[in-house]
Amino acid sequence: MIRRHPLAEQAAEELLRRIGSGEWQLGQKLPGETNLAAQLGVGRSTIREAVRELAGRRVLESRQGSGVFVIAYQAAEDWDQVLRKADITEVLEGRLAIETEAARLAATRRTPADLRTFRYTLADRKKASEKSPDDWYVEADLAFHRAVITAAHNALLTELFDTFVPRIRRAMLDMLKLDHVHRHRHDQAAHEAIADAIRDREPELAAARAREHLSAVRSIVS
Amino acid sequence: MIRRHPLAEQAAEELLRRIGSGEWQLGQKLPGETNLAAQLGVGRSTIREAVRELAGRRVLESRQGSGVFVIAYQAAEDWDQVLRKADITEVLEGRLAIETEAARLAATRRTPADLRTFRYTLADRKKASEKSPDDWYVEADLAFHRAVITAAHNALLTELFDTFVPRIRRAMLDMLKLDHVHRHRHDQAAHEAIADAIRDREPELAAARAREHLSAVRSIVS
DNA sequence: GAAACCAACTCCTCAGACAAGCTGAGAACT
């Protein structure tokens, strides 16, 4: 049998499996390290590393002198993982939800500094849309969109967007390889229109324009 | 309660700090175990546990015979943690974004089964709104809102909502302790109106009603 | 030039020793 994973990783998986199966309840203590090592047939330091790995994932917590305790039944949703596998259409719909609302909020909360950022990022985006490599263009586009989110002054929305960014970036790069047409034309104008609506404090207009733009993107990929 | 950090945890934090500061770039190799141990003034097994912890958090990856590599600049956002600390107003704005869009999508995608779920959950909610304890009422309310999200048939939005649920639940319970007035009156009607708009395939109406309802909730807490 | 070889690196695992901290039972005290 080929061992693809180190013993410590296998031990961590085994512990996670047993926790999931209800062998140890929430808040309960696991058997001691020496005991576990004997049970799984590995050395004590191997068990320690397995426990440490699950501690990093916030499933276990070890207290010196007391023991190792279960603090969560399952690893917290790894959004990176979820997003990596998610259908790009679903991600775009999530993004649409967040960004539309962010545009609406931004129209009432934007500061002069936000407007300055809009100008800079839009200028960058225009330059990049002309003859830069794809990844520059994508970064410039994302920078503007992030500026819109930031202007909503809601840290939760910003973090949500940042979580989505890697997935969106990959999807955009894939898209650009297939379809170079839509890169130049009305796109820059659509972005400027969103910024204008936010600048003019028009929540509904900003939201509508953001929705329209992202709906267009969604209809390209689906 | 004071909490001492074991050396291995401190070492993990130090490594994370150095990675964040750009000392080692993405994909780059860290110095060897013996080297790092000497640098931080700890034993080799301590370094190994620190690395294992960061591996559990998907920041590092160690390959036997090759070395330890950086695979992410920062630990994936622990959303449980983020939400626990987040301002409830921000969470409600996030929920508003997701749920409004979900209502819109649901109006075009809802199945007969979804409509049945609406009827059941609305009936439960009505019953619970009359004389059940607070936590029943909250669960019944959340069940209906989850049904709306589910009817959008977008797994990402559903997972997003589920991530928010614990935080929303706590906030609702806190709210009900302060203000028992708004529990009965127009609330049930507002929920039924959302369900009706989805049933009648009216995306804009469904979205508007969801927005209105959640805006009302937000204005109560802020 | 290409394949085989090898040495020097890396992480992986184990065992043993001791330190540090917690817990509960019993002794000592009030």
Added chain:
DNA sequence: AGTTCTCAGCTTGTCTGAGGAGTTGGTTTC
């Protein structure tokens, strides 16, 4: 009796030395 003190025996924390196993890059060999 009730409270506090003490300590033995458990726990995890840390270090070290010894090999095992895999990777890498240079050297030798053909």
